[in-house]
Amino acid sequence: MMKTLYLFLTAVLFCPLVVPGQDSGIPLQSTSYHLIDRLDILGGASGFLHTEIKPFSRRDAAAFAMHCDTPEQSWSKQTRSDLQYLFNDNQEWVAGVSQTDMWQERQPVYTDSSRTFYRLSGPDGYTRPRVVANERPVFGIFYRTPANFFEVNTPFFRLKANPLLNVHLARDVDSNQLLFANQRGIEIRGDVDRRVYFYTSILETQERFASYVDRRINQYDAVPGALRYKDYKSQLFGNTRGYDFNVAQAFIGFYATRHIGVQFGHGRQFIGNGYRSVFLSDFGPPRFFLQISTKVWRFHYQNLFFELNPTSADAARPNRLLPKKYAAVHYLNFKATPRLSFGFFEATVFNRSGQFELQYLNPIILYRTVEAALGSPDNVLIGFDGKWNLFRRVQFYGQFLFDEFRFDALYQPRERGWWGNKFAWQLGGKYVDAFGIDHLDLQIEWNAARPYTWSHRDSLNSWTHYNQTLGHPLGANFKELVGLVRYQPCPRLSFNARIVTAQQGDDTVLQNWGADPLRPNRDRVQDYGNSIGQGVRNELFIAGLDVSWALYHNLFIDANLMYRQKNSLDDSLDERNFIVGGGIRLNIWRQALDF
Numbered sequence: 001m002m003k004t005l006y007l008f009l010t011a012v013l014f015c016p017l018v019v020p021g022q023d024s025g026i027p028l029q030s031t032s033y034h035l036i037d038r039l040d041i042l043g044g045a046s047g048f049l050h051t052e053i054k055p056f057s058r059r060d061a062a063a064f065a066m067h068c069d070t071p072e073q074s075w076s077k078q079t080r081s082d083l084q085y086l087f088n089d090n091q092e093w094v095a096g097v098s099q100t101d102m103w104q105e106r107q108p109v110y111t112d113s114s115r116t117f118y119r120l121s122g123p124d125g126y127t128r129p130r131v132v133a134n135e136r137p138v139f140g141i142f143y144r145t146p147a148n149f150f151e152v153n154t155p156f157f158r159l160k161a162n163p164l165l166n167v168h169l170a171r172d173v174d175s176n177q178l179l180f181a182n183q184r185g186i187e188i189r190g191d192v193d194r195r196v197y198f199y200t201s202i203l204e205t206q207e208r209f210a211s212y213v214d215r216r217i218n219q220y221d222a223v224p225g226a227l228r229y230k231d232y233k234s235q236l237f238g239n240t241r242g243y244d245f246n247v248a249q250a251f252i253g254f255y256a257t258r259h260i261g262v263q264f265g266h267g268r269q270f271i272g273n274g275y276r277s278v279f280l281s282d283f284g285p286p287r288f289f290l291q292i293s294t295k296v297w298r299f300h301y302q303n304l305f306f307e308l309n310p311t312s313a314d315a316a317r318p319n320r321l322l323p324k325k326y327a328a329v330h331y332l333n334f335k336a337t338p339r340l341s342f343g344f345f346e347a348t349v350f351n352r353s354g355q356f357e358l359q360y361l362n363p364i365i366l367y368r369t370v371e372a373a374l375g376s377p378d379n380v381l382i383g384f385d386g387k388w389n390l391f392r393r394v395q396f397y398g399q400f401l402f403d404e405f406r407f408d409a410l411y412q413p414r415e416r417g418w419w420g421n422k423f424a425w426q427l428g429g430k431y432v433d434a435f436g437i438d439h440l441d442l443q444i445e446w447n448a449a450r451p452y453t454w455s456h457r458d459s460l461n462s463w464t465h466y467n468q469t470l471g472h473p474l475g476a477n478f479k480e481l482v483g484l485v486r487y488q489p490c491p492r493l494s495f496n497a498r499i500v501t502a503q504q505g506d507d508t509v510l511q512n513w514g515a516d517p518l519r520p521n522r523d524r525v526q527d528y529g530n531s532i533g534q535g536v537r538n539e540l541f542i543a544g545l546d547v548s549w550a551l552y553h554n555l556f557i558d559a560n561l562m563y564r565q566k567n568s569l570d571d572s573l574d575e576r577n578f579i580v581g582g583g584i585r586l587n588i589w590r591q592a593l594d595f
Contacts, residue, residue, distance in 0.1 A: 023057050023058045023059045023092075023093065023189075023191060023197045024057075024058060024189040024197055024198070024199035024251075024253075025054075025055030025056060025057055025058070025199075025267075026055050026056050026057075026058060026061055026089075026090075027055065027187075027589050028054060028055055028268055028270055028282045028589065028591075029282075029589035029590065029591050030589045031085070031554075031589075032056070032061060032085075032086060032089060033054070033056070034441075034486065035082045035085065035086060036049065036051070036056065036061060036064060036086070037051060037273075037395075037430070038079075038082070038432050038439075038441065039064070039065075039068050039079075039082070039083075040389065040395075041389050041392070041393065041394070041395045041430060041432050042079075042392050042393075042432060042433070043339075043389070043392045044064075044067070044068035044073060044075075045064050045067035045068050046338035046339055046389070047298075047335055047337070047338030047339070048060075048063070048064050048067055049064050050295075050300035050333045050335065050341065051273060051387070052271055052272055052273055052331075052333050052341070052343055052385065052387065053271060053293075053300055053302055053331065053333060054269065054270040054271070054282075055268075055269070055270070057261075058089075058090040058092070058093055059090075059093040061086055061089075061090050061093075062086070062087070062090040062091075062093035062094050063093070064086075065083050065086040065087055065090075065094075066094065066130075068083060069083050069087075069130075076438050078438055078439050078488065078490070078491065079438075079439075081491040084132070085491075085553075087130050087131060087132075088131070088132060088145065088146045088147045088553055089147050089553070089554075091130075091131040091132075091145055091147065091148075092153070092158055092160070094130045094131050131145070132145065132146060133145050134146065146552070146553040147160075147162075147553050147554065148160045148161070148162060149161055149162045149163055150162075152190075156192065156193050157190070157191075157192055157193075158190050158191050158194075159188065159189075159190035160188070160189050160190060161186065161187070161188045162186070162187050162188075162554075162587045163184075163185070163186055163187075163586060163587065164183065164184065164185035164186060164187055164201065164203055164586065164587050164588050165183065165184055165185075165584070165585065165586040165587070165588065166181055166182075166183040166583065166584075166585045166586070166588045166590070167181070167182060167183075167583050167584055167585075168180065168181040168558070168560075168581060168582070168583030168584075168585070169581055169582065169583060170560065170579050170580060170581020170582070171579070171580055171581065172210055172211065172577050172578065172579050173578040173579070173580060174576050174577060174578050175211060175577070177208075177210075177211070177240075178208065178237055178240055179208050179209065179210060179579065179581065180206075180207065180208050180234070180237065180240075180242070181205065181206075181207045181208075181583070182205070182206045182207070183203055183204065183205045183206075183207075183588060184203070184204055185201060185202050185203035185204055186201065186202060187199075187200075187201040187587060188200050188201070195254055195255075196252065196253075196254050197252070197253050197254065198250075198251070198252045198253075199249070199250065199251055199252075199265075199267075200248075200249070200250035201248065201249050201250070202246060202247075202248045203246065203247045203248070203588070204246050205226075205243075205244070205245055205246065205247065206232050206234070206242055206243070206244050207232075207242055207243055207245075208232075208234070208237075208240050208241065208242035208243075209242075209243070209593075210564075210577050210579055210593075211575065211577060212564060212566070212575045212577055213593055214241075215575070216595070217229075217243070220312070220315075220467040220468065220518070221311075221312045221314040221315035221467060222285075222312040222314065222315075222466055222467040222468050223243055223245055224283065224284075224468065224473075224593060224595075225247065225283065225284065225285055225468075225591065226245045226246075226247050226285050227245070227246075227247070227285050227286075227312075227313070227466060228245065228312070228313040228314060229243045229244060229245035229314065230243070230244050230245070231243065231244070232244035247285070247286065248266065248286070249265075249266055249267045249268070249286050250265050250266055250267075251263050251264060251265025251266065251267055251289075252264055252265060253265075253291075256292075259294060259295050259296045260292065260293070260294045261291075261292070261293045261294075261295075262290075262291070262292055262293075263289070263290070263291040263293075264289070264290050264291070265288075265289070266286045266287065266288055266289070267286050267287070267289060268282040268284075268285075268286055268287070269282070269289070269291070269304060270282045271331055271343075271345065271385075272385065272397075272399055272426070273385075273387050273395070273397040273428070274397060274399070274426055274428045274445050274447075275428075275443065275445050275482050275484060276426065276445065276447050276472055276473075276480075276482070277399065277426075277471070277472070278383070278399050278400075278401045278424040278425065278426050278447065278449065278471055278472055279331070279345045279347075279381075279383050279385070279399060279401060279471070280304075280329065280345075280347075280470055280471070281469075281470065281471060281472065281473070282591065283468065283469065283470075283472075283473045283591070284464075284465050284466065284468040284469060284470055285465065285466050285468060287306050287307070287308055287465050288306065288307040288308075289304055289305065289306050289307075290304070290305040291303065291304050291305075292363060298334055298335040298336075299332065299333070299334055300332075300333045301330075301331070301332045301333075302329075302330070302331045302332075303328075303329065303330055303363045304327075304328070304329035304331075305326070305327070305328050305329075305360075305361070306326060306327040306328075306329070306465070307324055307325075307326055307356075308324070308325050308326065308327060308349075308464075308465040308466070309322045309323065309324060309325070309465060309466045310323055310324075310325050310351070310459065310460045310462070310464070311323065311466070311467055312466050312467040315467060323351075323460070324351075325349060325350065325351040325460050325461065326349070326350055326351070326352070326356050326357070326360075327347055327348065327349045327350075327463075327470075328347065328348055328360040328361070329345075329346070329347040330344075330345070330346045330347070330363070330364075331343060331344070331345050331346075332344045339388065339389040339390070340386075340387070340388050340389075341386065341387050342384070342385070342386045343384065343385040343386070344383075344384060345381070345382065345383035345384070345385065345399075345401070346366065346380070346381070346382050346383075347380070347381045347463070348360060348378050348379065348380045348381070349378065349379040349381075349456070349461045349462070349463055350378040350379070350461060351458065351460040351461055357378075377457070377458060377461070378461060379403075379456040379458075379461040379462065379463065381401060381402070381403055381454075381463060382401070382402045383399060383400060383401035383402065384399070384400050385397070385398060385399040385400070386398055393431060393432055393433060394429065394430065394431055394432075395429065395430040395432075396428070396429050397426075397427075397428050397429070397430075398425070398426055398427045398428065399424075399425065399426040400423070400424075400425045400426075401423060401424045401425070401453070401471075402422075402423050403422035403423060403424070403452075403453050403454060403455075403463075404420045404421065404422045404423075405420075405421055405422070405423055406418065406420060406421060409421050414528070415528060416528065416529070417528050417529040417530040417531055418527065418528055418530070419451065419452055419514070419521065419524050419526070419527050419528070419530050420452075421450060422450055422451075422452050422453040422454075422455070422476075423449075423450055423453060424447070424448065424449035424450070424453050424454075424471070424472070424476070425447070425448055425449075426445065426446065426447045426448075427445070427446045428443065428444060428445035428446065429443070429444055429445075430442070430443045431443075437487075439486075439487060439488040439489070440485075440486075440487045441484075441485075441486040441487070442483075442484070442485055442486075443482075443483070443484040443485075443486075444481070444482070444483050444484075445481070445482040445483075445484075446479075446480070446481055446482075447472060447478075447479070447480045447482070448478065448479040448480065448532060449471075449472060449474075449475075449476040449477065449478055449532075450476065450477070450514070450530070450531075450532060451476060451477040451505070451513060451514025451515070451530045451531075451532065451534060451535075452476060452477075452514035452521045452524065452530075453471075453476040453477075453514075453517070454469065454470075454471050454475075454476055454517040455476065455514070455516075455517040455518075455519065455520070455521045456520065456521065457520055457521055457522040458520060459518060459519060459520040462517045462518055463517060464517055464518055467518060469517055471517075473594070473595040474502060474504060474595055475504075475515050475516055475517055476514055476515055476516075476517055477504055477505045477513060477514045477515040477532060477533065477534065477535065478502055478503065478504035478505075478515070478532065478533075479502065479503055479504075479532055479533070480500065480501070480502040480503075481500070481501050481502070482498065482499070482500050482594075483498065483499045483500075484496070484497070484498050485497040485498075491550070492549055492550040492551075493547075493548070493549055493550075494547070494548050494550075495545070495546075495547055496545070496546040496547075496548075497543075497544065497545045497546075498542070498543070498544045498545075498592070498594070499541075499542065499543050499544075500540070500541070500542040500543075500594050501539075501540065501541050501542075502539075502540040503532075503533050503537070503538070503539055503540075504533065504537075504538055504540065505532070505533045505534045505535035505536060505537050505538075506535055506536040506537075506538055506568065506570070506573065507519065507535055507536070508535070508536060511525050511535070512524055512525060513525055513534050513535025513536075514530065514534070514535070515535060536568060536569050536570045536573065537568070537569050538566055538567060538568035538569070538573065539566070539567045539568075540564075540565075540566050541563075541564070541565050541566075542562070542563070542564045542594050543562070543563045543564075544560070544561065544562040544563070544592060544594070545560070545561045545562075546558065546559075546560050546592075547559045547560075554586060554587045555584075555585075555586045555587075556584070556585045556586075557582070557583075557584055558582055558583050558584070558585055559581075559582040560579070560580070560581050560582060561579070561580055562577070562578075562579040563577070563578050563579075564576070564577045564578075564579075565577075
């Protein structure tokens with residue numbers, strides 16, 4: 001069975017290559033996502049990108065920015081700076097995305113007193129800078145362009161290499177604990193013959209987290225977003241307890257046809273337009289995946305096949321191979337108009353004692369049909385989402401996920417609160433250039449999940465990986481309100497503020513009230529009368545402010561404030577943290593630990 005799967009993967013990866021290749025994606029959480037989101041809402045290139053499917057390819061990001069960069073668009077100076085950032089960050093694709101995505105004539109190189117520009121000329125005679133080269137690279141080798149420490153550009157081989165660095169110090173004022181992060185690594189991407197592309201990154205981390213993160217690590221034997229870890233005691237800061245772990249991502253890919261791209265390796269994906277996702281988020285660690293992405297007409301169709309671990313190495317016995325489970329995912333996005341799109345999500349999680357169920361390799365058929373035909377106990381998820389851009393200022397978006405559902409249980413008096421009605425939803429809105437203020441962007445989002453959502457009667461089939469959820473970081477049995485304010489008064493300075501409030505029902509050691517997707521739902525407390533917040537009720541409040549000053553391209557000085565308070569009916573679960581910190585960061589994009 002596994003030999004058949006490996007033969008299939010070999011055939012996919014090494015089939016004849018006859019068309020230009022795809023490229024590595026933009027790292028999730030990067031500044032580029034918010035810039036592209038702004039431009040999409042403002043109507044800069046409406047209908048060009050399916051923003052629900054992340055990560056974006058660098059080629060698509062470059063083409064999107066080129067479509068926005070026209071003389072007809074009356075962009076502000078700040079927005080022109082955003083476009084230049086996208087050009088610099090994806091410069092290998094700016095001068096030649098495709099014959100339909102660029103003007104076909106490239107002008108000679110123009111040099112002024114400080115920089116060299118590659119310019120593209122349109123039929124209207126309007127010229128604009130696209131790719132900027134440094135006149136004086138460091139030692140004549142490094143930083144030839146603003147975004148890349150080292151690069152090779154030949155007709156048949158391109159390579160970009162960048163260091164990764166994050167040094168951050170903070171103090172939890174309430175507990176008087178010193179917190180720190182020391183992260184170093186390297187990121188390399190490139191392509192051969194513009195047909196095969198590759199990406200690899202390794203990030204080594206020693207970090208001391210706040211007490212609420214420590215509690216979660218102790219509960220699940222897993223560091224959020226990471227795989228195996230070990231304890232770390234800093235010699236510099238005394239016997240402060242921390243964690244030592246690595247995060248590695250790597251994949252290879254190509255276009256099998258002009259419109260069908262293939263990736264294979266380890267990485268993360270995100271589906272949705274929100275701060276959170278109830279379909280597939282990037283909160284968990286990298287997973288082993290095969291991805292087939294088809295973009296044609298108004299459709300973007302993505303197939304994902306995962307190999308996952310139902311537990312973590314630190315929770316298992318030492319020197320034992322971790323058990324495996326698998327997931328197959330379909331997501332189809334359709335742009336009904338340039339500003340209105342709809343999506344359909346489907347996933348199944350299954351465990352076959354180390355074997356992949358080959359019938360789930362069918363890239364089109366509905367998984368529920370396959371599951372029924374197999375007579376299998378697999379966990380199938382189905383969801384729908386939508387996005388609507390209005391007035392070149394506002395976006396409404398939402399998701400609805402069915403894990404299991406029976407309509408009559410919603411209104412039958414004897415069956416209300418049936419445990420098997422497991423579903424989650426998201427509703428959100430964005431308002432860019434709010435109140436006429438350039439680069440003041442607001443976002444509000446409501447998320448909720450009923451008890452036992454993403455769980456299964458067999459805990460091996462839950463929507464999780466390495467003891468971490470693939471959906472919302474709060475697990476299930478919650479409702480949450482998120483408010484975000486982003487303001488960038490000038491290209492180098494940005495403010496990001498957030499408020500998160502949530503109500504959740506926690507489980508106890510002996511009672512499963514539906515908060516933890518890792519617990520099998522066959523040991524539930526009751527069949528009927530279930531509602532959001534049941535169990536040990538708690539209230540969560542988080543307020544955060546991040547201020548960043550860009551010293552250079554993707555080099556930032558950061559200052560951070562975070563206040564978090566959790567009030568529980570069980571006083572032993574109460575927590576309060578007030579964290580003040582700052583640091584320096586290069587080519588690293590961190591996800592806020594808002595849970």
